[in-house]
Amino acid sequence: MKPMNRLKFSSLVRFVPILFAIALFVLPFVWYRHGEIDLGGDFSRLYLYAPWRYLQIFGLYSIVPEGIGRVTPNQYYLPYLLFLAGINQILRSPYLLIHVFSGLKLAVGFLAMYAIVRNFVGKRAHHLIAELSALLAGIFYIFSPSVIGNMNNSLLSHDQVFLNPLMFYLMLRFIQSKKWVFVAVAFCVTLLFSGNFSWFSAPPMFAFYPIAIVFLMLYAVIVLKSKIPYKKIGFGLVLFLGLHLFHLLPEAKSLLTQGSYTNVRFFDRQTIVQEGVQYFIAVLSLSKASLNFLFPSTISFFAPLVILVPLTMILGVCLRKTKHADLPLVMSFFVLTFFLVTANITHIGVEFYKRLFYIPGFSMFRNFIGQWQFVYNFFAALFLGLAAEQLMLRTKKYYGMYFISIVLLGVIVNATPFISGNLANPVRWGSKGVRTAIIMDPAYLRVLDYIHALPSDGKILTLPFTDWGAQVVHGLNNAAYVGPSTISYLAGKPDFSGYQMIAPFPEIFFRLSREKNYAALRRLFRLLNIRYIYHNSAHNIYDDIFPQFPYTYARLSLPDTQDGMTELVQKLGAKKIFSLKSYNIYELSDFLPIVYVPTSVVFYQNSINDWYGQTASFFINDTSVQLRQVYADQKDCGVLDQRLCETNIHVLQKTTPKLTIIRINPTRYKIGVSGITGPFLLAFLQGYDKAWTAYISDQTQDGSGPYDQSYLEGDVKEKSASYATDTLFDTHFFSTRGLKAVASSRHILVNGYANGWYITNQDIDGRDAVTIILEMRDQKYFVIGLTVSFACALFLTVSILFSIIRNRLSGKDI
Amino acid sequence: MIIQRYVLQARKYLLANNNAIMSLLSSMVLVDIFIIPRMSDVRTYGILFLYAIDTWVIGRKSKTTFIGCLALLLLMYVLYLLTGTSEQTEKVAVWLFLLLLIGVVQIWNE
Numbered sequence: 070m071k072p073m074n075r076l077k078f079s080s081l082v083r084f085v086p087i088l089f090a091i092a093l094f095v096l097p098f099v100w101y102r103h104g105e106i107d108l109g110g111d112f113s114r115l116y117l118y119a120p121w122r123y124l125q126i127f128g129l130y131s132i133v134p135e136g137i138g139r140v141t142p143n144q145y146y147l148p149y150l151l152f153l154a155g156i157n158q159i160l161r162s163p164y165l166l167i168h169v170f171s172g173l174k175l176a177v178g179f180l181a182m183y184a185i186v187r188n189f190v191g192k193r194a195h196h197l198i199a200e201l202s203a204l205l206a207g208i209f210y211i212f213s214p215s216v217i218g219n220m221n222n223s224l225l226s227h228d229q230v231f232l233n234p235l236m237f238y239l240m241l242r243f244i245q246s247k248k249w250v251f252v253a254v255a256f257c258v259t260l261l262f263s264g265n266f267s268w269f270s271a272p273p274m275f276a277f278y279p280i281a282i283v284f285l286m287l288y289a290v291i292v293l294k295s296k297i298p299y300k301k302i303g304f305g306l307v308l309f310l311g312l313h314l315f316h317l318l319p320e321a322k323s324l325l326t327q328g329s330y331t332n333v334r335f336f337d338r339q340t341i342v343q344e345g346v347q348y349f350i351a352v353l354s355l356s357k358a359s360l361n362f363l364f365p366s367t368i369s370f371f372a373p374l375v376i377l378v379p380l381t382m383i384l385g386v387c388l389r390k391t392k393h394a395d396l397p398l399v400m401s402f403f404v405l406t407f408f409l410v411t412a413n414i415t416h417i418g419v420e421f422y423k424r425l426f427y428i429p430g431f432s433m434f435r436n437f438i439g440q441w442q443f444v445y446n447f448f449a450a451l452f453l454g455l456a457a458e459q460l461m462l463r464t465k466k467y468y469g470m471y472f473i474s475i476v477l478l479g480v481i482v483n484a485t486p487f488i489s490g491n492l493a494n495p496v497r498w499g500s501k502g503v504r505t506a507i508i509m510d511p512a513y514l515r516v517l518d519y520i521h522a523l524p525s526d527g528k529i530l531t532l533p534f535t536d537w538g539a540q541v542v543h544g545l546n547n548a549a550y551v552g553p554s555t556i557s558y559l560a561g562k563p564d565f566s567g568y569q570m571i572a573p574f575p576e577i578f579f580r581l582s583r584e585k586n587y588a589a590l591r592r593l594f595r596l597l598n599i600r601y602i603y604h605n606s607a608h609n610i611y612d613d614i615f616p617q618f619p620y621t622y623a624r625l626s627l628p629d630t631q632d633g634m635t636e637l638v639q640k641l642g643a644k645k646i647f648s649l650k651s652y653n654i655y656e657l658s659d660f661l662p663i664v665y666v667p668t669s670v671v672f673y674q675n676s677i678n679d680w681y682g683q684t685a686s687f688f689i690n691d692t693s694v695q696l697r698q699v700y701a702d703q704k705d706c707g708v709l710d711q712r713l714c715e716t717n718i719h720v721l722q723k724t725t726p727k728l729t730i731i732r733i734n735p736t737r738y739k740i741g742v743s744g745i746t747g748p749f750l751l752a753f754l755q756g757y758d759k760a761w762t763a764y765i766s767d768q769t770q771d772g773s774g775p776y777d778q779s780y781l782e783g784d785v786k787e788k789s790a791s792y793a794t795d796t797l798f799d800t801h802f803f804s805t806r807g808l809k810a811v812a813s814s815r816h817i818l819v820n821g822y823a824n825g826w827y828i829t830n831q832d833i834d835g836r837d838a839v840t841i842i843l844e845m846r847d848q849k850y851f852v853i854g855l856t857v858s859f860a861c862a863l864f865l866t867v868s869i870l871f872s873i874i875r876n877r878l879s880g881k882d883i
Numbered sequence: 884m885i886i887q888r889y890v891l892q893a894r895k896y897l898l899a900n901n902n903a904i905m906s907l908l909s910s911m912v913l914v915d916i917f918i919i920p921r922m923s924d925v926r927t928y929g930i931l932f933l934y935a936i937d938t939w940v941i942g943r944k945s946k947t948t949f950i951g952c953l954a955l956l957l958l959m960y961v962l963y964l965l966t967g968t969s970e971q972t973e974k975v976a977v978w979l980f981l982l983l984l985i986g987v988v989q990i991w992n993e
Contacts, residue, residue, distance in 0.1 A: 358977055359972045359976040362976055363963060372963075372964060375960065379956055383949060384953070387946060387949045397991055400987050408980070414977055414981075415922065415924050415927055417924050
């Protein structure tokens with residue numbers, strides 16, 4: 070090759086990664102037809118469909134917006150949802166928003182991996198060798214089995230595919246240059262994608278970052294022979310915690326609350342054994358060491374190509390020329406992560422792995438293959454890049470480059486099913502030819518708007534009912550969304566769409582349905598505050614189109630056809646209030662408002678040890694038909710009145726106080742109580758949690774206010790509200806400070822899942838009218854954390870600007 | 884002093900019979916993969932321990948270990964094409980991992 074041509078060729082090579090990145094960015098647009106979006110999955114991607122709504126409904130409050138409304142911190146997505154909402158304002162299309170983000174994940178993931186390897190090898194190798202090594206690492210990382218084998222999760226559900234290499238690159242540049250700007254950019258990225266740095270994403274976060282940080286520290290000491298900037302790292306850590314305090318503080322509170330979901334999974338030894346070790350043993354046989362070495366394609370035709378990548382790795386090590394310690398370091402981490410992702414390395418290896426689960430928190434890695442996959446792939450790509458460099462350095466002329474080009478081609482050919490889009494829109498498992506990417510039906514959006522405009526009080530039951538907390542929404546094309554309820558997350562109406570959502574009553578619900586006990590079903594719906602039934606009677610979401618998943622178990626108890634579902638709704642006596650195409654909404658006449666004062670209490674014994682809170686003990690055999698009845702555990706009878714312990718059913722009051730309800734937001738309700746003649750029980754039909762507190766305010770709430778809903782013969786009036794009228798900070802946000810709270814000992818579990826407070830004359834100082842503020846205390850942790858996070862973000866912005874201005878003035882780099 | 888003398892003697896002996904020892908160890912690995920049906924930790928770590936001792940005493944370079952890895956990789960590849968993820972393929976993969984681990988330790992010592 071002539072020198073001039075070689076120069077031109079070298080210049081052209083620089084554009085190759087950019088061309089690759091552009092091609093990767095465009096890929097998702099090639100896979101899907103215009104308007105097709107894949108939103109489904111266990112956690113779904115409904116936030117990409119309507120980020121602003123999702124933020125208002127889900128992202129601000131520590132209450133799950135579906136089912137009985139359990140207390141769980143959900144604020145981790147706040148900056149991300151704000152960012153998405155901003156972008157959506159420009160793009161104005163969920164299709165564009167989703168695929169722009171998917172494209173960016175691929176392109177940034179590739180570029181970051183490329184940049185890391187380029188950074189490692191750039192200074193010591195010929196730039197063509199460096200380019201080729203970095204390209205191979207980047208392409209291999211993006212087309213690795215962890216990405217293409219499960220692309221629904223890797224590309225659509227989470228951000229590891231690009232965040233891991235991007236954060237690693239920024240940390241590496243900081244270690245190399247000690248420049249603050251890399252840390253600042255890294256912090257901005259963590260804030261923007263805060264969901265990935267929350268407890269919600271703990272497994273992938275704790276799988277990658279501790280290992281990456283240890284690697285970089287060793288790299289600084291062994292390879293760069295520089296000191297670790299402990300002070301800067303310490304300061305950075307504090308700033309990181311401060312930036313993320315808005316979600317870390319509520320999450321820490323949840324973790325440290327004894328008996329909470331996270332607390333039990335973290336510290337309870339029995340749970341660790343049951344859900345950690347046993348799960349690990351169950352999935353152990355799925356792990357194959359050979360597959361982790363060979364990175365096979367999904368198409369068996371390409372099986373002979375599997376040798377290329379591991380051969381390059383081993384050949385590179387065999388031919389290792391340079392004395393740089395980076396390759397041994399990368400190899401060490403490759404071996405470590407190989408063990409973590411494989412686990413099945415001799416009996417001693419498996420026993421050692423089992424012991425790790427007794428470290429508090431390690432049980433999050435029980436699904437070890439999925440959790441370590443990205444970390445392993447990251448170090449495998451790094452290893453491949455460095456090994457390719459060594460191989461090219463040691464081979465004569467261009468032979469090494471030719472070989473690596475063949476490997477690169479092999480990696481690309483291996484990923485053909487991914488590139489061609491064959492994996493992008495698969496047929497839904499359990500369905501008859503229904504695909505995953507839907508074109509949203511505009512009529513269904515009108516349904517959601519209608520539901521959104523309904524009075525806030527009263528939850529929804531969705532039919533057909535599913536085996537887990539999913540809803541099936543069919544699109545205009547032959548595809549369906551299967552994921553968390555769109556009614557809950559997009560219309561803001563708590564919805565019971567599946568088995569898990571209706572806990573603690575799923576088995577009772579199924580049993581009553583099998584027995585066609587419609588009266589008992591209505592009683593159950595009353596207890597659950599169910600006011601509406603949403604029934605999509607289309608055959609394409611049930612019947613023989615979805616013969617199995619997600620209805621396999623529900624079908625055993627509920628009608629097997631859509632016609633049967635319609636009959637069920639009719640038998641329940643529900644009145645149709647909306648109908649559009651196959652979408653129908655019904656209203657039940659006798660429903661219990663979210664807050665009410667029961668007239669009688671039924672005590673039950675926890676005699677049947679059923680899995681969901683002994684609810685069968687009191688529900689099935691009860692034949693009383695009183696509307697304003699409440700069920701309580703016999704052990705709590707003393708809380709109300711010792712004398713009550715002798716009877717099973719007790720009439721509390723003949724004349725009950727009148728209530729006026731104002732919903733401020735899902736974590737705060739103001740209840741005006743008037744006409745009090747004695748102690749009374751206040752039932753609040755939200756999931757029981759100790760964080761819910763009833764404060765007694767001196768102010769009285771005027772019953773003649775703007776209340777447009779009236780229930781229980783006018784005893785309960787309510788101001789109609791929805792998530793759109795919810796206020797995060799009402800004018801009296803800290804008004805409960807200093808107020809007297811009803812003693813926590815008189816905060817009891819009622820109706821098997823809800824909150825109840827027994828309010829005595831002492832609590833209300835003998836007055837006949839008071840205002841009770843029901844507040845979920847944990848929400849305050851979010852507000853405190855948000856204030857600190859805002860201050861830290863301000864500090865970060867000011868420090869970046871200050872740094873830029875100062876360096877501009879002195880003529881230095883940032 | 885005594886230990887050093889023994890090590891020197893052992894080194895001389897092992898160096899003189901290096902090929903025979905390597906052949907023996909390789910044969911043991913192959914027997915473990917192809918003839919003995921189940922995986923045994925005593926066998927696996929026993930062979931590995933012998934190899935590690937031999938390597939330490941004669942000061943074998945990591946490159947030799949990695950060439951062993953290369954041979955195992957090719958064996959695993961052939962078995963994968965012929966039998967998929969069979970027990971034998973998995974055994975080779977585990978051997979490959981363990982040898983790679985020894986190789987990494989050797990690299991750091993070098």
